[in-house]
Amino acid sequence: GAVVSQHPSWVICKSGTSVKIECRSLDFQATTMFWYRQFPKQSLMLMATSNEGSKATYEQGVEKDKFLINHASLTLSTLTVTSAHPEDSSFYICSATRQGESEAFFGQGTRLTVV
Amino acid sequence: DAKTTQPPSMDCAEGRAANLPCNHSTISGNEYVYWYRQIHSQGPQYIIHGLKNNETNEMASLIITEDRKSSTLILPHATLRDTAVYYCIVYRNTGRRALTFGSGTRLQVQP
Numbered sequence: 358g359a360v361v362s363q364h365p366s367w368v369i370c371k372s373g374t375s376v377k378i379e380c381r382s383l384d385f386q387a388t389t390m391f392w393y394r395q396f397p398k399q400s401l402m403l404m405a406t407s408n409e410g411s412k413a414t415y416e417q418g419v420e421k422d423k424f425l426i427n428h429a430s431l432t433l434s435t436l437t438v439t440s441a442h443p444e445d446s447s448f449y450i451c452s453a454t455r456q457g458e459s460e461a462f463f464g465q466g467t468r469l470t471v472v
Numbered sequence: 473d474a475k476t477t478q479p480p481s482m483d484c485a486e487g488r489a490a491n492l493p494c495n496h497s498t499i500s501g502n503e504y505v506y507w508y509r510q511i512h513s514q515g516p517q518y519i520i521h522g523l524k525n526n527e528t529n530e531m532a533s534l535i536i537t538e539d540r541k542s543s544t545l546i547l548p549h550a551t552l553r554d555t556a557v558y559y560c561i562v563y564r565n566t567g568r569r570a571l572t573f574g575s576g577t578r579l580q581v582q583p
Contacts, residue, residue: 363515391570400559401516401573450515452571459504459565463515 360384361453363464370441370471378436378467380451386431387453391461392424395448407434407451441471474498474562481578484554490547492577494560497541503564505536506571507545509556516559516573519545550581 360383370376380390388409393401405426406414413426425437434453438445452463477495484490496505506521520527520534522543527534533546547554559576563569 361515389568393570393573400575401510403570403572406568406570448513452515454565460506460518460521461571462518463508466513466515468513 361451361462361464363449363451363467365467366465367468368470370469372442372471373440375437375439376441376469378438378449378451378469380434380436380453380464382432382453382455382462385453385455387434387455388431390428390434390451390453392426392434392436393450393452395450395466401450404436409434438469441469443471445469446471474500474503476560476562476574478558478560478574478577480575481580483580483582484547484550486552486581486583487549490550490554490579490581492545492547492558492560492579493542494545495542496560496562499540499562500564503562505534505540505543506561506563507532507534508559508561508571508573509554510559510576511553511556519558550579552581552583555579555581 362381364379390407392404395401404419407426407428409428415421428434448466450466452461454461474496504521507519508516510516522534536543557576557578
């Protein structure tokens with residue numbers, strides 16, 4: 358099946374700094390990618406839809422100025438958590454669907470810890 | 473997308489079949505039933521999907537009732553590596569819409 362890769366798998370950063378997470382579709386082009394967040398013992402919550410060449414669409418309650426999404430190519434979307442705080446510590450997951458196919462493929466996730 | 477209802481947790485003995493139920497009584501005609509699983513600290517993994525016919529692949533079988541209001545995911549010979557949270561999602565795929573995850577069923581395979 359298609360492969361979606363995230364980098365880094367885990368990151369620890371200091372409060373107030375920014376962190377960039379990359380999501381790559383390795384063997385297909387993805388015009389649309391999705392970013393989710395998952396807190397411990399909870400389900401995945403959609404944060405935003407990343408569209409290649411245009412602005413991302415954010416879910417209600419997600420601050421677009423805090424979670425910057427860039428989808429500059431058909432194989433790469435990035436999520437930057439700006440001025441991170443401990444409450445931003447979470448598991449961030451991206452997904453993409455290959456054109457013409459129905460199943461979504463997920464990255465392995467990025468565990469962010471803000472100290 | 474239609475709402476789904478799954479039991480919060482289930483146990484299964486290693487080597488036995490694991491049958492995970494899902495209710496989706498408000499499913500509409502163009503919505504598919506998808507199953508994903510999430511092993512601890514990993515991204516979700518696609519298992520199988522179907523519209524109205526039963527489906528089988530190398531991982532599992534999907535049985536959908538005739539009225540499509542419920543379905544069962546069957547892992548024919550569960551192993552310890554199948555311990556995970558299993559999500560049943562009803563979805564009309566356009567490739568540009570995200571999946572909506574419920575709380576899923578936590579399957580614990582016991583040795």
